[in-house]
Structures are given as structure tokens and as C-alpha cells.
Amino acid sequence: MLSDAETLVRCESFSSDLAAVARSAGVVGILGTRLLGAAPERIVIAGVSHLRWSFGVPKVLLVGHHDTVWPMGSIRNRPWSVAGGRARGPGVLDMKAGLVQMFHALASLPSPEGVCVIVNGDEEVGSTTSRRLIEESTAGCAAAFVLEASADDEGALKTARKGTSRYEIVVHGKAAHAGQEPEKGVNATIEAAHQVLSVAGLGASAAAAADGGPLGAATITPTLLSAGSARNTVPALARLTVDVRAPSAQAQETIDVLVRGMTPRIPGARLEVRGGGQRPPMGQESSAALFALASRIAAEQGQEPLRGVAVGGASDANYTAAMGCPTLDGLGAVGAGAHADSEYVDVTRMVPRARLLAELIARTRR
Template sequence: MDLALLLDGTRALVGCESPSSDLAAVAVSADVVAALGTRLLGVAPERIVLSGVTHLRWRLGPGPSRVLVLGHHDTVWPLGSLATRPCTVEGGVLRGPGCFDMKAGLVMAFHALAALDDRDGVTLLVTGDEEVGSPTSRALVEDEARAAGAALVLEASAEGGALKTERKGVSLYDVRIGGRASHAGLEPESGVNATVELAHQVLAVAGLADEARGTTVTPTVAGSGTTTNTVPADGTFSVDVRVRTVAEQERVDAALRALPPYLPGATVTIGGGPNRPPLEAAASAALLDRARALAADLGLPALTTAGVGGASDGNFTAGVGTPTLDGLGAVGGGAHADDEHVLVEHLPGRTELLRALVADLLAHPLAPLATPLATSGKAR
């Protein structure tokens, strides 16, 4: 793989800012991504606009989809970020907003697929809202995954180039507390204090975490009351849940919905629920074995693996029963941070590994996972 061409493509994509919340910017970014992909693959993508968000899909060859290659072109960086964080390549390090997460991965995908002798059966899907939870693209991702025998996710690698063979599932909740207002000085005993109830519920919710199982249950944004001299009549707090297994996701969900009020007369209402199923190690095992064998054949360093707390669209592909390998993108670090960067020496080898893995899967398809894991929670 030609490193100079990989760098040129990455510069071009990083140079077009694409914050998820700016739909016009995402549309312009889609134009730039489409132009690069069309030039390298020799075919234009289908442009899919859902609720104003622009996604791109390449179906390569006349046959049915067998391998899904998945990425996104939106980033967390606001417009104007390039003014203070320009795209540079110095000392073997490429820097720039969105370079690691995950525009270099898209360029790798284009070059890997362009180098295939036969691309029939490959679908490349590039979404435009992954960084905000894939609210418009979740169904698209899941449908494409169901049609394919394997999903390869070009999200950036974990530390040291590790593939992401486990990702925690995510559940998001809003807890609403109902109380009864009264004058805080004249008759506080006549009220039902939503702040006090909220405090008890926060402690109860936090107690659902299980460190041994890797389950975190974190109360986050909270608020209650209206004035300083009124017993609060209502309150709310949000909860972020991260789990390694579907069983834990279901346990926490059931426990949250069963929480009783602490104060007489108070009410507790739970909104939200599972957002992304976990990507469990079993979903990656067969693909990991193939990738390790191919890396050895190519003379690349031995592949390492990592389980991470952050979610990706790989959670969705595994959730519908499609074998999934994530973290196949760039090696580097600093995702979403000022030091976001890509180690350029690894780009050619990782791109060649992706090419070899896609070719191997086209020649020797995998069996589907035994049990789909997808939850019904709405993506947020």
C-alpha cells in the first residue's frame, strides 16, 4: 500500500470538518468522502439522507452482500477546529481533528477494497451520525449487518494497535421524581421532598453497579426544585450504564424499573433503556483467529486485543448476530482530545491486513453467531 496516497487521502478528509450536529457540514463531508471513494473504487456510492443526515453506501459487484465494511465520517469536533489544530504530518505522526476517529480508517477502507482482485459481495457503509449514537443510521447498520456474513469496523484501534474484540453495551435512563410542594419555612412537613427522594434514588441506582462483572451504573446530570423556600415537587437525574454482557444489561434494567419510592407519597418514573447491546468476545472470536493468521502471513506484528467501555456501530452489528471485528482502523491515540493523532508507519500494514481479511472472508464465509444480542432500545 502506498503510504503517500494514504496520507493524501487522510489530509483531504480531515480538511473537511464534519461535526455531527451540523447537518450541512456533514453533507459537504459526504461529498468529499464520496469523491475519494469513487475515484479509488471506480463506482459512485448511493447517497442516503435520513432526517437530514447524509450516509453513503457502496455495493460492490452484482452479487448479494457477504462482507460489510463499516465506518463513519462525522466527528466530535466543531467547525473552526482546523484553525487551531491544522492537519500536519511531522516526525511520523499525523495530527488533526477526526484523523484517528476515524477518517484515516475510511481512507484505509477505500485503498484496501480498491486493491482486491474481486470485490463482488462487499458493502461499504459510511454513516454520518455515529458520534451522537447513530439515531438515524442504526436501522441501516443493522439491516446491512443482517445481510452480511461478517462486519469489519474501521474504528480506530485501542492502545498499541489492539483490535477491539469487546465493547460494553450502553443503557441510558432518565429518572423522574415526583413529590409535593409546600412552604419550606411554614409547613415543610406537608410536602414530599423530591430532592430528598432523589438523593435516596441516586444512591440506590449507584448501588446497582458490579465491579467484578465490569458493570458501571453512573448517575450523571441531576436537578430538582424551583425556589429556595419551597419543598421541591419534582426532580430528575440521568443514568449512564455500561455492561459487558446482555445478562447484566437486562439485570440492571429490571432493577431500575423495580425501584420503590423511599418517601411516602413520592413517585419514581423510569424513562429510557438499553441503547446499544454489548459486543461480546464471542462475536469477534472467529474473525480474530483469521486476522491473526493473516497478520502472521503478511509479516505484521502479532495482533493484540482489548475490551473497551466506549460503544460503536460494531455493537449493533454483533447485536443482530453478525460476526464482528472492531478497531481495524488507524493506530494512534487521542480520540476526541487535543492530541488526536495517527502513527503513519502502521497505515500500509493495517490496510493490507484489511484487504487480506476481506478477501479471505469472500472466499471462506463465516457462520452467523448462535444468538442475536440486539436490544430494542432507541439509539440516542
């Protein structure tokens, strides 16, 4: 398993580099073919390479991704290594070790019959090209298991996820010479500053208006900000990006109304709101029965008691759950530091985690 993880990690697959993602799909395909005894269907959508294996009539859907957030060349500064029971390298936790565990778990069963496997190449950027593929593959399935990393370094499973929305607020002003006649302009930078503070104040309103849900309050965060075209010109244009995490569909809809209802403060300024909902929330009810089953299996296998937690991040589990397919996430590698220089996988947990998944597959595909 470590050798396979090393192979995947050494093949870099930054989401924005489609050629790298294509090479990675080839490497993942070879690994899956070796372990599953069948080549995948390679699906390229808008230049993004995805893989699918389907055996018989699927009752269980396994979902993973092979793209990472790490820019090409990261392997030089963060080379693959195993020391002190920890494997390191770009993307090892999110989620190349999880893919290895998935393939080995399925290969350990007498047959892969009744299982569909999807490994997509754009999860880190929202699964924009693979969403429909994932949603269509839930049809007829009794369970979806998502191989994202555990919620913490103790191996907690992810039993609920917030939904995500992304907005861009475009501020339209009016340009003018900043030295000679600034009074004739409409300063988009100043208007954007007002909107940043307005966005920051929406969180409390959204939390009060929406059902709290198992994840607590929604978060509404101003992130990217840009404005202006020259140092001596009153800015005519500014852009503000807003990140939203919502615990329920109701909260997501309420926030959408609030964001789209924002109004300019400066006379002559105009706001244009782009974007909206992306991933729907994954409620606790989607995972309850599967988490209970996983807990029983872990006890039978002599593993430590499982914990389930709700998290603010989103994944492809949001899509499978929204399709009405019971979903359990966080079944991949155990470790910490995803997307950070400290990223690592606890190698002692890889085999037990694969055994847990194998038994989950066996019991839910019947």
C-alpha cells in the same frame, strides 16, 4: 492517504450539526467515488446523511462513520498537522483516518465485488437513524469489519464490547415556598440525592446477579443531574441520567429490572424511569474466528503479532454482531486520545493496517 485524511479532517462534521454532517457526506462520497470507481447511494434519514456502496452480492460488510464529537470550529484550535510521525486534528483517529484506510484497502484489490460499505453519520450519538440500515446490510454477509480506531496505541483489535443502556430517572415532588412553608413541599432534589446513591450502589448487585463474561463486571454510573426551578422554591422536579455498560445480555436485562425497580425514599415523591437498552453486547465469540484469521494474515505480512482486547465502549460492531454476523472491530487507525485534545494517529501504521484489511476482505468474500 495523508492527503485524503487531511481533506476529511478539514471538513468538520459534528454529529449535532446536520448541515455539517451533510457536507461531510459529500466530501466522503467524492473520496470513495474516486477510489472505488462508483458513486455511493446517499441515504438521508431524519436529516442525517449516510452513504452506502454495494458491489454485487455482498459477502463482506465494511462499517465506518464520518461524524465526530468535535463542535464546529474545533479545527481552529486543533488544526490538521503531521509531525513526528503523528497526524493530529479533530476526528483524525475517531475515525477519519480509518475511513481513508478502508477506501484505500478496498481500492487495492482487483475488484470491490462482494463488498458492501456503509459510512453513517450518527455513530457518535448512538446510530439512532442508521441502526436499521446497518442491521439490514448484514444479511448474507460472512464477515463485518468495523473501522473504529485500535484499542490502544499499540494497535490492539477490539474483540468484544459491552452493551450500553441509558436511563433518565425523573423525580416528581411538590413545589412549595422555601421560606414560608417548606414543610408543605416534597423536595425532588433531596429525593434525587437518595437516588444517586442508590444508582451508585446497584453496580455490585448487578455484577453479582449476572454472568461475568469476558469484560468483567457491569458498570452503572450516575452522570447528569438537574433539579429545581427557583432559589426560593422547594423543587418539584429533578432529573438523573444513568449510564450502563453490561458485559452480557443477561447482565443488561438484570440491570434493567434493578433500575426500573427503584423506589422513592421520601413520602409523596414519585419516580419515572425512561430509556433502556441501546446497543446489545458484542461477545468474544463473535470475533474469535476473524481474529484468528487476522492474526495469521499479520504474521504472513511480517507485521507484529496482533492482540485482541475487550473494551467497555460500544460501536456499530455491537449491532452487526447481534445480527449473528461474525464481526471484528478496531481495524481502523492506530493512535490514542480519541475524543480528547491529545488525539493523534500513528501515520507509520496506516499502510500496514490497510494491507491487513485488504487481505481480510479478500479471504472472507470468497
